[in-house]
Every structure is written in structure tokens, then in C-alpha cells.
Amino acid sequence: MTTVTVLDQFARDIASVIPQIDTTAEHRRWQPGIGAFDEKVQIERILEHLEQQSTHYADTRTEVRYPNSDQRCDIILDRDGVQIPIEAKLLRFYRDNGDLEPAAYSTVYSLFSNSLVADAQKLAASEFETSRGLLGLYYEPADEVPSSMDAPKLAEKVTRDVDYWYDLTLTTQTIAEFTDLRHPVHQQGAVITWELTE
Template sequence: MTQTTDVLQEIACDFASVIPAVDKEATHERWDPGIGPFEEERQLEMVLDALASKGEVPANIEREVRYPESGRRCDLVIRDRTLEIPIEAKLLRFRLDNGNIDPNMYKSVFSPFPERSSSSLLTDAQKLAESDFGLPCGLLGLYYEKENEEYQQLRADRIAEKFEIDVEYWYDLEIETVAVEPFERLRHPHHQKGAVISWVVR
């Protein structure tokens, strides 16, 4: 275990601990109630606000931090005197509000091909590894599924494992899943439970 691994485990645990409470208050103007339908940036904001209200957000977490070598922004950076961990986060939400499979989500997670307007969690791993932040770095997935999901491959632990394999295959990076922290009893009919997954890239 390393200090970076410990921090990434703690972040996943902290996020998962407040998601059910956030879910009880989260109401979207367009979609069914619950945190699941919200956009990635808003979910991060709501979770961090909930942790702050409990006094549990480390003061050294910064959001939307500029990459040292470019104008791009990193979702989260944790800093203290001896440690800097840049973290990119993504929603892992394979079903739409109506329960249908989201045709765009798979590439949002697993596509190895960078695009001008967007990046996948996979290309985020490469982006972080090649950045002037340096290694190690972290990745965070906010994963949602419905009860009795018929696709066995859509399980948090399976997604975490596949992601490791793909990062190693495409980029020859050392990556490890450090946490799969479950949560459940959410209000949305198709985003009913899930997990916060964190990985460390070395």
C-alpha cells in the first residue's frame, strides 16, 4: 500500500458514503428523480458539497485544475506538502433515463481514440500519464446500474477489471483498481445502485 493508494481508496469510500443521501434530494428538471441522470460535473459538485456539509472533504481537494502544460482542466487534484494526485473522473452509466442502453456510453469509457471535443476515461489515463503532473495519478468512475441487470458484464467489478486490461493493452501503463465502493437504494428506476471505482496509474 502507498500513500496515493490510501488516498484514492478514501476518496472512493467517501463518495460512496454520501451518494444515497444526495440521491434523496436530487431532482432533475427533465429526468426521473435521483442523482443518476445528472451530468458528471454536477454530480461531482453535489457529492463534494455533501461531504463538505459533514466536514469530511479534505481542504486540499481542488476542482477544475489547469494542466501544467496546457489549458485543459483536470477534474480533481489532491495536494499536500508531499503529495499531488491529479484525478480524472467519468460517469459509468450504461443506461439512459428510460432504461435503454446508452449507445454513446461505451465509447465514453473505453474508446482509445482521442477526439477534439471529448475524451474517454481510457484516453484520460493516457492524458494524465503523459502530462507534466507526473505519476502516479488517479481515475475515478461513478458507476450506476439497475436492479437485476441482465448483462452480467455490466457489474462494477467487471468494468473495473476490463478497464485495467484496456489501459495496459493500449498504453502499456501500470494500473491497479484500488477501490470498488458500493452504494444502493437509489430512487431512479434504472440507476438504482452502483459503486465508486478508483484506479491508480503508476
């Protein structure tokens, strides 16, 4: 398998399990549904479901130390001999009550924080001797979403920003959509994977 096929299948498999997880996701503080949970909990639940459904994800690891620093990589995907370090981000621009979340933009685009764009640079500077990837878990309401915030435009802007700021080649591999979630705001979305090449 190649990095491209592994990242593509990973996105599609995640998109298939998110609605399953959503049916039983209950939060103590927020409204029901997986979209209300934080990034770490979502990744844990998603990987747990994937491991239960397929032996392809049995060797997946999380919070793995970078070879050249004390930083931790969110996911090391190991599939048929292909190992891919992946940094993941929750791409959620709305709060539980439907208000816009201003801090979400820095989570994606900031150069000065632990953002998706900055994660591309972090991966490029790492000493992982493999291809690298980014993963975005994007949520939106079923209606009233500004067209500038949809998954394809977000994916494209991330690739342009990574190229502009860091002169790195980031390619969107897959945008796998999911729908019919229970949360009244985080009702649908997409799993986005990118491949980072030198």
C-alpha cells in the first residue's frame, strides 16, 4: 500500500464510524453527540471503534514521542508495512449553542500556536523517516454554513497556507463526508486527510 491509499482509507473508515459513535455519545456538560467532545476524546473513541472493526488498525499508536524532540505525535498509523505519523485537529467553528467560536480559526491557521498549519511544519522538521499526514475532523450545522467555511475550501486554504508560510507541499488526499448526527449544531461534517511531502 502507498501513503495515498492508506490516508484515503483512513479518512473513509473514520467517516463511517463517526455516525456509529454518535448514537451513544453523551456529554455531561454539552448536548448529546460526538461533535461536542474534545479532540483527544474523539480520536480515542474513533481509533477504538476502528480497532474493533478491523485488524488493519491493531498497530495504530497515539501520543508517540517525536524522534528529535519531546513533542508527541497524535497518531502513528501502521498499515501493511506503511507507517505514517499524523497530526490531527478538531475543526469545529461553532460552539455547542450555535455561536461562532473565534478561537477555532487559530486552531487551524495560526503560525504561532499548536495549529494545523503549524503542525505541518512540525512534521516536516521531525526525523520521522516516512511520509507524513494531517487529519482534520470537521463539523458544521446542516444549514446556514457560510460557503467560505465548507470542507473543500478549508482543505484548500490549509494547503495554500502551508505552501505560503513554510514552502512545503501539502496535498489534500480525501474529504470523506458524514451526516445525520444527533447534535443540533454539529450535525454533519467531513474527515479530511492531507499528505505532506518533502
